[in-house]
Amino acid sequence: MPNPALLNTAPAVRPRNIRAVVVTSPEEVALGTRIAPDCGTNDVLIRPVVVGICGTDLDIIDGSIDPEFVRYPVTLGHEWSGVVVEAPAPGAGTSHLSAGDRVVVEGIVPCGHCAPCKAGDTNRCENYDEFGFTRHGAMAELLAAPRHLVHRLDRGVSMESGALVEPAAVVIRGLLRASPQPGERILIIGDGTVALLAATIIQLWSPGHVTMLGRRSEQAALAATAGVDSFETDPERISQDFDVVVEAAGAADAVTTAVASANRGGRIVLLGFPGHGVTVPLPIDDIVNGDLTMAGSFGYTSSAWAHVVALLNAGRLDFTFLVTHRYPLAKFAEAISALRHSTGQRGKVILDISSEDGATLLG
Ligand SMILES: [Zn+2]
Ligand SMILES: [Zn+2]
Known part of the structure; x- marks a missing residue:
């Protein structure tokens, strides 16, 4: 209140x-x-x-x-x-x-x-x-x-x-680029505010299952409140069949994990900043064979902002x-x-x- x-x-x-x-x-x-x-x-x-x-x-x-x-x-x-x-x-x-x-x-x-x-x-x-x-x-x-x-x-x-609203507008703009469909399997990498907002907002699309790959187990309770179904801290325990992967950790190795975790036809959205000039090698054949889409998403548009405000005012998000x-x-x-x-x-x-x-x- x-x-x-x-x-x-x-x-x-x-x-x-x-x-x-x-x-x-x-x-x-x-x-x-x-x-x-x-x-x-x-x-x-x-x-x-x-x-x-x-x-x-x-x-x-x-x-x-x-x-x-x-x-x-x-x-x-x-x-x-x-x-x-x-x-x-x-x-x-x-x-x-x-x-x-x-x-x-x-x-x-x-x-x-x-x-x-x-x-x-x-x-x-x-x-x-x-x-x-x-x-x-x-x-x-x-x-x-x-x-x-x-x-x-x-x-x-x-x-x-x-x-x-500001980070939520960043998230909703990124999620729209991944065109989530009801029932899909979602992986969110990261356990900070942007990752937790992504878990909250993806619920609007009625996902089938939401997994969060975090770094700190202390974040598990917040993740559960945000709507996460399973919280992991070990990348080895992450499967490779996600339809949508959201990279919100801002770490170079998280991008590698994102590519390795996507199902064929998967969509990967990069929201994190690992640092100006940081690069990472990627398995190009896997991206092509996997028919993967990778999208960066910068900031938010005026319409994404208005969208978040409308959802808050309608009581759909908190x-x-x-x-x-x-x-x-x-x-x-x-x-x-x-x-x-x-x-x-x-x-x-x-x-x-x-x-x-x-x-x-x-x-
Ligand atoms: Zn910020
Ligand atoms: Zn302009």
Whole structure:
């Protein structure tokens, strides 16, 4: 259930400065003060409430992310939900937003006029721009976003589920590339948030059986909640008859396992990042003889994002169970460390920006 304390509307008195977790350059990350964002006439001013942290944030901190996709200094935070502080007047074709509305915001900001954008492939926009990568993200007390990227959450959707729309949109876009069919056998490699979301979301296609190949047995209970039928940690125990294989571990050997585990005619979707420049040898004959399809999937399209929001608002999905670690903004360093050094069961690590004085910033 949503926390009622998160629903407070704040008066529209904009502070000049806000606190934010900023990576000034690789290895340099700190909670500091930044000038509050400008809010243009078509922008919505939002107070982030729940912000997830993921491995990509660690890559941004470490400087190991492909430099094409980041611009320092950058405020972290690309998985988040928030509450509207100020919204523009209703325009043609857009439903009105009001202060206090609970929202999520597409992270990728498509230019809208390049060829991929016009074809609906907004994830491949030729003018790449993304909150938390090339523009300031949501680990901050305020964020301004273009109105057309803002989606309202219904009251029954938790802010935690909202914060997971971003990785869920990545997952649903990847799963659609594999065209799952009811009754099929699914293998998910990995046991982190993306893998657990894949297990949750694949249920929409009524799979015959879902196996997860994880690394840590402590993840088995979360996997079962997500809908996994069998959880394994030993690749030797994985059969070779899967119709759909989702690689969500981000490890080179996982790609080898994915190819070895697919049935003839199988579809393999790669969602993980083993690291910029990492390569792996593949058994080419087996891929050809197996009539296999391998697809990479980058980010999400605007339509994948809207799809996830519609499913949440319809009550068909709920990701709240995935949040296992929660920290206030001031303890962001502990949150990052919880992600780096996992022991025990670990789902999504979040910063709850409402749980300290950040909530009263505008009050
Ligand atoms: Zn992420
Ligand atoms: Zn574009």
